[in-house]
Amino acid sequence: MREITHFIDGVPVAGTSGRHGEVFNPNTGEVQARVALATPAELDAAVQAALRAQPAWAAVNPQRRARVMFEFKRLVEARMQELAELLSSEHGKVVADSKGDIQRGLEVIEFACGIPHALKGEYTEGAGPGIDVYSMRQPLGVAAGITPFNFPGMIPMWMFGIAIAVGNTFILKPSEKDPTLPVRLAELFMEAGAALGMDLKGVLNVVHGDKVSVDAILTHPDIAAVSFVGSSDIASYVYSTGTAHGKRVQAMGGAKNHGIILPDADLDQAVKDIIGAAYGSAGERCMALPVVVPVGAKTAQAVREKVLAEMETLKVGISSDTSAQYGPVVTAAHRQRVADYIQMGVDEGAELVADGRGFSLQGYEQGFFIGPTLFDQVKPTMRTYQEEIFGPVLQIVRAETFEEAVELPSRHQYGNGVAIFTRNGRAAREFAASVNVGMVGINVPIPVPVAYHTFGGWKRSAFGDANQHGMEGVKFYTKVKTVTARWPEGASEDSAFVIPTMR
Numbered sequence: 001m002r003e004i005t006h007f008i009d010g011v012p013v014a015g016t017s018g019r020h021g022e023v024f025n026p027n028t029g030e031v032q033a034r035v036a037l038a039t040p041a042e043l044d045a046a047v048q049a050a051l052r053a054q055p056a057w058a059a060v061n062p063q064r065r066a067r068v069m070f071e072f073k074r075l076v077e078a079r080m081q082e083l084a085e086l087l088s089s090e091h092g093k094v095v096a097d098s099k100g101d102i103q104r105g106l107e108v109i110e111f112a113c114g115i116p117h118a119l120k121g122e123y124t125e126g127a128g129p130g131i132d133v134y135s136m137r138q139p140l141g142v143a144a145g146i147t148p149f150n151f152p153g154m155i156p157m158w159m160f161g162i163a164i165a166v167g168n169t170f171i172l173k174p175s176e177k178d179p180t181l182p183v184r185l186a187e188l189f190m191e192a193g194a195a196l197g198m199d200l201k202g203v204l205n206v207v208h209g210d211k212v213s214v215d216a217i218l219t220h221p222d223i224a225a226v227s228f229v230g231s232s233d234i235a236s237y238v239y240s241t242g243t244a245h246g247k248r249v250q251a252m253g254g255a256k257n258h259g260i261i262l263p264d265a266d267l268d269q270a271v272k273d274i275i276g277a278a279y280g281s282a283g284e285r286c287m288a289l290p291v292v293v294p295v296g297a298k299t300a301q302a303v304r305e306k307v308l309a310e311m312e313t314l315k316v317g318i319s320s321d322t323s324a325q326y327g328p329v330v331t332a333a334h335r336q337r338v339a340d341y342i343q344m345g346v347d348e349g350a351e352l353v354a355d356g357r358g359f360s361l362q363g364y365e366q367g368f369f370i371g372p373t374l375f376d377q378v379k380p381t382m383r384t385y386q387e388e389i390f391g392p393v394l395q396i397v398r399a400e401t402f403e404e405a406v407e408l409p410s411r412h413q414y415g416n417g418v419a420i421f422t423r424n425g426r427a428a429r430e431f432a433a434s435v436n437v438g439m440v441g442i443n444v445p446i447p448v449p450v451a452y453h454t455f456g457g458w459k460r461s462a463f464g465d466a467n468q469h470g471m472e473g474v475k476f477y478t479k480v481k482t483v484t485a486r487w488p489e490g491a492s493e494d495s496a497f498v499i500p501t502m503r
């Protein structure tokens with residue numbers, strides 16, 4: 001059985017805890033590897049390596065740090081096919097989608113290539129007589145990232161790309177469900193340094209684990225900041241525990257994104273967009289669109305018919321099948337969870353229009369597949385509406401009016417993303433201004449902002465006040481120091497007992 005090791009101080013390190021997680025091949029249902037789950041002592045070894053490396057790394061000038069990012073990007077791009085296949089083999093998403101996962105992470109690395117510019121401070125000449133004021137952004141020290149299974153390429157790069165570029169060293173605790181790609185990324189990062197004649201051991205470490213290693217991160221006195229992405233209850237726990245231990249914490253949580261379709265929308269296009277956003281990656285995306293809200297009975301009927309017609313054309317296959325639109329979900333437990341939600345929807349009285357539970361792929365009967373599922377007549381009082389399903393399940397919630405449609409995502413416990421489909425600019429503008437959700441798409445089904453903007457939801461989709469990547473990321477991983485300086489000459493001045501003011 002393949003053993004997936006930690007990566008500490010530039011080298012693979014076998015686990016010593018005796019505890020392991022199973023990593024499946026979701027296409028076949030077989031266990032393909034074991035991943036070591038760390039003890040607090042193993043986490044501490046990574047922290048010590050990161051602490052040793054940090055002063056020298058922070059002293060590397062920002063242009064040279066950026067060159068490491070350029071080289072890392074080049075190495076990842078050169079191995080894109082191999083890395084995407086590796087990602088797919090543990091996650092189950094199709095290879096083309098895995099390339100997108102890695103590419104969206106690389107776009108944050110591209111942003112980090114511009115770190116010398118992003119790190120420049122502010123300067124005021126002559127803030128008072130002979131007084132200049134300037135500010136600088138300095139790294140925090142050692143930062144840590146805890147990431148979910150659904151984007152094992154993108155989300156680690158969101159975090160370590162910025163954290164390291166600004167001069168921190170980093171510990172990544174990836175999901176134990178698909179942990180191999182993050183280790184490969186750390187190895188390539190070392191290679192990027194070596195290509196430039198730099199030894200980067202300790203700058204990026206990977207420690208695998210579960211709650212034990214997460215708790216060790218949250219309570220470790222030498223970790224200054226923690227970035228988390230995962231489900232909301234755990235995000236809330238990470239935020240409260242990490243901040244109680246004096247850390248800077250950003251913690252992104254779950255989602256239930258709505259796609260609102262106004263009667264004047266291009267319905268064919270809107271439905272195609274929603275099908276891709278609902279079923280792509282088997283619905284295992286925090287920016288998936290699992291709820292569609294057609295406004296008016298006529299729109300609802302047309303949307304339902306068009307969705308059903310599009311569903312007929314969907315192909316579910318193994319992750320390496322280039323003609324498949326989506327593959328299996330990540331584990332048998334997750335498939336069961338989705339199936340339980342489908343049953344709950346039936347029990348709650350929603351209309352099950354298409355049931356994916358019976359789906360089976362010939363030759364892969366033990367794979368974790370679920371066919372595309374559609375519910376109509378879903379009501380806001382239902383648990384299956386209120387909670388995140390995270391599978392290939394689309395729910396139609398009918399609204400009579402625009403106002404009612406805006407209320408649905410605005411009142412929902414989650415507020416990650418939302419989309420509106422319309423040809424009416426005024427309605428779209430009003431929607432974007434008033435909806436109580438962090439990321440809005442206007443005729444864009446998955447409004448994940450580009451890397452130089454920032455990513456973050458509202459309500460129970462994010463805890464803390466800093467978004468991921470872009471300038472918000474730079475702020476999260478740095479602290480500002482502001483210097484007020486003067487160079488007096490001549491006679492000395494008397495002591496001042498009044499708070500100094502600018503005269």
Ligand code: NAD
Binds near residue numbers: 211229253416
């Ligand atoms: P998860 O919450 O189960 O796991 C996330 C991380 O927390 C993993 O590294 C895991 O090992 C760790 N963890 C698991 N149980 C823990 C516990 N009891 N205590 C401490 N740490 C624990 O999430 P997942 O299933 O890997 O990912 C899917 C979830 O992530 C969905 O809810 C999805 O919406 C969310 N997500 C959110 C965003 C976003 O940016 N808002 C992005 C991607 C995924």
